Amino acid sequence: MSYYQQRLVKKIKRVIAEKVQSFIEEEIGEDVLVNIIEVKIDKDLEQARVYFNVYPLEKREKVEEIFQENKKYFRYVLGQSIRSFRVPKVKFILVKG
DSSP states (O other), X not given: OOHHHHHHHHHHHHHXXXXXXXXXXXXXXXXXXXXXXXXXXXXXXXXXXXXXXXXXXXXXXXXXXXXXXTHHHHHHHHHHHOOOSSOOEEEEEEOOO
């Protein structure tokens, strides 16, 4: 992974982590902890895969559903925050365990 891609991954992780917690609290209205574990991007910057976990465990499916419904919003947020010629599509992947 190039230096530019490493910097971009760190920036994406930070931006997503900041927005996710407040967004989930607004949607669910309860205390839910969303942990962004890792972000991986393709070489061509086409897609960013965001690996996450949720506590409490009962809320995992609800949070995953919210992420899938709002992928475009998070891509928009990234577009506002990062300086890149291409804003990657965001794919959320739940890490079980």
